[in-house]
Amino acid sequence: MALLEIRNLSVAIPTPEGDVHAVRSVSLEIERGEIHGVIGESGCGKTMTGMAALGLVPKGARIAADRFHFDGEDLRENAGRLRGRRIGMISQDPAAALNPVLSIARQMDDVLRAHRDMPRQARRAEAVALLAATGLPDPERVLKSYPHQLSGGMQQRVVIAQALATGADFLIADEPTTALDVSVGAQVLALLRKLVVERGLTVLMITHDMDVIAEACDRATVLYAGLSVETGPVGNVLQQTGHPYARALLAALPDAAPHGAKLAAIEGSIPPPRSEINGCAFAPRCPQAMPVCAMQVVPERALAAHRWLCHLPEGSA
């Protein structure tokens, strides 16, 4: 049984102008010990999927799913309890995730105190050990600092140490490298890989960056307009890409274009979040769209663990 099982998850946020379909139908299976990438443009519902798993959706939002379970427990009922115990979060902007007016020591201690029954001294030692485990060179000094005195990379390591401090074995990392320099981002990804191996963690990696998928993930799921359109081992998703949208994303990568050539941009824009969708959501932008695409429910194609939604027959890409 997968650690996180999501089948046909939808999240609708009511507004005076009608429901916003932040997540329309997302299916995900995350196995223990893997880093599973979830990739898509902004507004595709990747962050909202993560927030739903944490039980942190906006007030009034409606969650529906055929299955929405973490380690056998229904997240619709237990997200609040699992959050911070089994499920941790590493957010996009570490500077915003840390409280600017509290010292790192205080912020580490608050987390440890909430989860571990230890005396003060032991908590302090544990905090030092956790910071060291994230590769921070001088944990004692870091503890005495305030967030603004640390670099972005150091802040992100502190955030990771906090997540570890909860004792969570499943981390939701929402664009953990976006706010960082490329080289620092690579170090953070390497750190996450190392922690997964050493501590038996499982990571859901939310990103809009194919590089991050290629660099750090074992499997990946591509989201478009609140729908999971393709999922599978990273090698398959990157090389035998099934869904035209995922192919377009790959083509938009700087590396994929010949030097000096213009980057391929995807024409058109995502469907408005309040609209209803019939047929394939990507059809209006798809270079290979057929009349059937806009009208009929999209069939699932599969090659072993690699699955995608498309009207085009397999191997026609």
Added chain:
Amino acid sequence: MNRLVQRLGWPGTIALGVVLVIVLVAVFAPWVAPYPQQGVGAPNVAAKLSSPSAQYWLGTDHLGRDMLSRIIYGTRVSLTNGVLIVTFSLLIGLPVGLAAGYFGGWIDEALMRGTDIFLAFPALLLAVLMAAALGPGFLNSIIAVSVTWWPWYARLARSEVLVLRGQPYVEAARLAGVSHARIIARHILPATARPLTVQAALDVGPALLTAAALSFLGLGVLPPTADWGQMVDAGRKFFPARWWYSAMPGLAIFIVALAFSVLGDALRDRKGGASRGAA
């Protein structure tokens, strides 16, 4: 009407109604007041200090004048106080803030340090000092309050200008050699004047409250002109036995200030609902 309620909410709509009624009452005071003569000050000693009755709805003062009529005439002083204070303050604060924000450098430094000095005073105290120096009177008390009021507008104007000055079209105009006066008149002034005017309109309530405090201290309009602050003070001698003398004008000040601040609040609070963790 429905759209109005939707925009302002019920409290805001009611407040707007109250403000409109007060303005109408002020304009048509001679027709609204039951005893217009007493409203402008004619004594009626025979009826002095009568308690509220069918004849004198809100009672009479120590000269027997109908409180209701006095209060109705008092709306004129109170509203003009509020409006003139923010107008004068705008007239001083806007140019100062414009100059400071637009020219920057030492001009900015000098002007803003100057406003800092005015802001260093607890506001009412400076107004009291100023009013005492100028002597009591309608215009003097307004000037006294304006002296403490304008620095806020100078600051606000400056911060607006600082944002505008960085705008590409302003930069472009400057590079194209358009004169400072023209840039200010064309691009800066109109865009700055709007938020400032809105703020000033919202400040009418607090302004007339401050003016009422001055007239309570005997630094406002001189009798026999009807003025709420001065009436509250005059009634203190008969308080609490003739409670209506102080209470009615006091209540009037409260209602007007309340209407303005509820209205201001409704206009300011145009933000949507917030999201928060559900668990």
Added chain:
Amino acid sequence: MELARYILRRMVLSAFVVLGVTFLVFIVAQVVPSDPASLYAGPRPTAEQIEKARQELHLDAPLIERFAGFAKAMATGDFGVSYKSRRLIAEDLRAYLPATLELAVFSTGLALLIGIPLGVLAAARQGKWPDRLGSLSSIAAVAMPTFFLAMILQLIFAQWLGFLPLSGRLSREISITAPLQMVTGFNLFDALLAGRLDAFGDAFRHLILPALTLASYPAGVAMRLTRSAMIEILERRHVTAARALGLSEPRILFSHALPNAMGPALTVIGLSFAYALTGAVLVEIIFAWPGLGRYVSEAILAKDFPVIAAVTMVVTICYVVMNLFIDIAQALVDPRVALS
């Protein structure tokens, strides 16, 4: 280091502001009034008396020279002589200042004690009835004329219910029969120093109504500022992050969000203190509180400009110093302040 530099800069600025304030007070009190000499010379003065007064006041000296004299006098605490009573103003101030400060400090404390918890409550229950009720009463508090509120409180608590004194700082039984020895001038302190619980209680009971009057407006502001600051902070990422880390809701509210809202709370201290110092002018008259406010309001009626100027100076300097402390405290609470 950043902090030390910041504090130093603030102090220099404050000194500059005090100089500016002195100049402004000088202009308003000595230059604007039309004829200070005849006021100084006393009621119905003769031409010679006025001339003599002009010389005593150095009214013919150049403005700069007069200002230098004024500034020097203020700096040395020589506030001159009251036109009206011919008493030394410095001595009067010594008697009246503690009474006003006692009221100001007490009402500021009261405002924070009422306003901040209500603001936190309103933010935590945003849109629910505690929030609505709180918003409503804070708006009412802001719109209420101080002097009118004072009279209402007097009417209710002193006249009708009768369990608080109508006015004054101490009951006659204490002030006449067994007076307190004035040490600090703060009655509450002096009573404790003398071990006089009866006097302490009496002084406390006299403080409540005027302090409540002065606290209502700043408490309303404190509530609104705390509320909006808390709402804004509760939306921030680090609060979501704290939730995601499994911290309890009360812990998030009080230990992760409230410290970030301390900036506004400190602002309220300054505002409340200023309000109390100036509101004192109105409230002290009504409650017959023997402080600076009543002193200056009597001076206003008598056009006693040296007294008005002295009180304005002293109160403004109290206020400037208070603001300096608040700025420093703000930098201590939020280390980023010193950087900007």
